[in-house]
Amino acid sequence: MPARRPLIGIPADRRRLGRHPFHVAGEKYLTALRDVASCNPIIVPALSGEDELLELLETLDGLLLPGSPSNVEPHHYAGEPSVTGTLHDPHRDATTLPLIPRAVRYGVPVLGICRGFQEMNVACGGTLWQRVHEVPGMMDHRDDESLPLEQQYGPAHEVLLEPGGWLQRIARGATRIRVNSLHHQGVRELAPGLAVEARADDGLIEAFRVPQAQRFALAVQWHPEWQAADNAFSRALFAEFGSACLARMRER
Numbered sequence: 001m002p003a004r005r006p007l008i009g010i011p012a013d014r015r016r017l018g019r020h021p022f023h024v025a026g027e028k029y030l031t032a033l034r035d036v037a038s039c040n041p042i043i044v045p046a047l048s049g050e051d052e053l054l055e056l057l058e059t060l061d062g063l064l065l066p067g068s069p070s071n072v073e074p075h076h077y078a079g080e081p082s083v084t085g086t087l088h089d090p091h092r093d094a095t096t097l098p099l100i101p102r103a104v105r106y107g108v109p110v111l112g113i114c115r116g117f118q119e120m121n122v123a124c125g126g127t128l129w130q131r132v133h134e135v136p137g138m139m140d141h142r143d144d145e146s147l148p149l150e151q152q153y154g155p156a157h158e159v160l161l162e163p164g165g166w167l168q169r170i171a172r173g174a175t176r177i178r179v180n181s182l183h184h185q186g187v188r189e190l191a192p193g194l195a196v197e198a199r200a201d202d203g204l205i206e207a208f209r210v211p212q213a214q215r216f217a218l219a220v221q222w223h224p225e226w227q228a229a230d231n232a233f234s235r236a237l238f239a240e241f242g243s244a245c246l247a248r249m250r251e252r
Contacts, residue, residue, distance in 0.1 A: 004249070005038060005039055005040045005246075006037075006038075006039045006040065006061035006062055006242065006245035006246050006248070006249045007039070007040050007042055007059065007060055007061050007062075007249075008033050008037070008039045008040065008041050008042065008060065008061065008062040008063065008064055008245060009042055009043075009044040009056065009059075009060045009062070009063050009064070010025045010029055010030065010033075010041055010042070010043050010044060010063075010064050010065075010066055011025075011044045011046065011063075011065060011066070011092060011095050011096050011099065012024055012025050012043050012044060012045050012046050012092070013025070013046070013068050013069075013070060013089055013092055014046045014089055014091040014092060015089075023043065023045040023046055023047075024043075025041075025043045025066060026066055026067070026068075026225075028223075028225045028226055029041070029064060029066040029067075029113070029225050030043075031225075031228075032224075032225040032228040032229075032234075032238055033064060033238070033242075035228075035229055036228045036229050036234070036235055036238040036239065036242070037238040037239065037241055037242030037245070038239075038242050038246075039061070039062065039242050039245055039246075041064070042060075044056065044095070046089070046091035046092045046094070046095045047091070047095070050098065053095075053098060053099050053102060054102065056099075057099075057102060057103060057106050057108055060103075060108060061108075061109075061245045061246070061248050061249040061252070062108060062109040062110070062111070062216075062241065062242075062244070062245035062248065063099070063100075063103045063108050063109070063110045063111075064110075064111050064112075064113070064116070064241075065096060065100070065110070065111070065112040065113065065115070065116025065117075065119055065120065065219070066113055066114070066115070066116055066225075067113050067114030067115045067116065067182075067223060068089065068092070068114070068115040069087050070087045070088055070089035070092065070115065071086055071087065071088060071115070071118070071130070071185055072088075072093055072097075072115070072118055072119055072122050072128065073088050073090060073093055074128075074130065076093060076097060076122050077122045077126065077127040077128060078127070079127060079128060079130060080130070082130060083130070083131070086130075093119075096116075096119045096123070097119065097122065097123045098123075100112075100119060100120055100123035100124070101123055101124065103217075104210055104212075104213045104214075104217050107213075107214035107215055107248065108215070108248065109215045109216040109217065109241060109244040109245050109248060110210075110213070110216065110217045110218070110219075111216070111218060111219070111237075111241045112218070112219030112220070113219070113220060113222075113223060113224065113225060114182070114183055114220075114221060114222070114223060116219060117187075117207075117208075117219035117220055117221045118185055118186075118187070118221075120191075120194075120208075120210075120219045121187050121190065121191050121194065121208070121219070122191075123191075124191035124192070124193060124194055124210070125191040125192055126187060126188070126189050126190050126191030126192075126194070127187075127188040127189040128185050128186065128187060128188050129185060129186045129187070129188045130184075130185055131184055131185070132183070132184060132185065132186040132204060133184060137202060137203075138186075138202045138203075138204060139157070139200065139201070139202045139204070141156075141181045141182075141183050141184065141186065141200070141204070141221075142181075142182070142183070142184050143156075143180075143181065143182040152182065153180050153182065153223060153226040153227070154180060155178040155179065155180060156178075156179065156180050156181035157178070157179065157181055157200060157201065158176045158177065158178050158179070158200075158201065159176065159177060159178075159179055159198040159199060159200055159206045159207070159222075160175065160176055160198060160199050160200075160201070161174065161175055161176065161177065161197065161198050162195075162196055162197050162198060162199075163175075165195070165196075165197045165198075165209070166197060166209055166218060166240075167197045167198055167207055167218075167237075170233070170236045170237055170240055171233055171236070172236075177198075177233050179206070179220075179222035179224075180222050180223050180226065181221075181222060182222075182223060183221060186204050186205070186221065187204070187205040187208075187221075190205060190208060193210070193211070193212060194208045194209070194210060194211075195208060195209050195210075195211050196208055197209050197218065197220075198220070204221075205221070206220065206221045206222065207219065207220040207221065215244045215247070215248060216240065216241055216244035216245075218241075220237075224237050224238070225238075
C-alpha cells in the first residue's frame with residue numbers, strides 16, 4: 001500500500017444550484033493540492049459548529065482557504081454595508097472565521113488564497129477595502145471576465161517581496177515576482193500580529209504571514225493555484241505548503 005499523503009481541508013462555498021443548496025470548491029485548488037503539493041484534498045462543508053471544528057482540526061494535516069465569487073460580510077470587520085448585488089456567503093463565514101485562529105493555534109499549516117487571504121485578515125482582527133479601484137491612488141486590481149481564462153488569469157502586475165521574508169526565500173532571493181490579479185476587495189488595515197510579505201506598486205498588501213504560528217501560515221491575494229504546475233514560483237509555494245503538512249502528519 002502506498003504511503004498516506006497529507007489530508008488538506010478546503011472549506012466549501014454554499015451555493016444554490018437550482019432549488020437546492022450545494023457545498024462546492026473549485027477544481028483548480030483541488031488539482032494544485034494533489035498534483036503540486038502532493039496532498040489529498042477534502043472538501044469541508046459549511047455546516048460546522050464549534051465542536052465539529054475542533055474535531056476537524058484533529059483530522060486535518062493542513063487547511064487551504066480558497067478564493068470565491070463571494071465576499072466576507074462587512075459586519076465582521078465593522079465595514080460599511082456592501083453595494084447592491086454583492087455576493088455573500090454567511091455559511092462560509094461562519095465556518096472559516098472561527099476555524100482560522102484555531103488552526104493557527106493548533107499548529108495546522110494554513111494557506112489562504114484571494115477570499116481566503118481576506119478571511120485570514122478579518123479572522124485575525126483586520127479590515128478590508130470593499131472596492132479597491134475606488135480608493136484614490138490605488139490601481140484597478142480587477143480582472144476582465146470577458147477574456148478567455150488564460151488571459152483572465154494571466155500575469156497582471158508585479159509585487160515587491162518583503163526583504164528577508166518567506167516569499168523572498170521561496171522565490172530564491174528575487175525581489176519581485178509577476179502575479180495575476182482578480183479581485184476588487186483588499187486589505188485596508190492589516191490585523192495585529194500579521195507580517196507583510198508582498199505589496200503591489202500602489203502599496204496594497206498582496207501577501208502576509210502569521211509570525212507566531214508554529215508552522216506555515218501564509219496568505220496571498222493572487223491565484224497561485226491557476227496552472228500551478230506551469231509556474232516556478234507557484235510550484236515552490238505549494239511544495240513548501242505540502243512539506244509543512246507532511247511534517248505535521250508525521251509528527252502526529
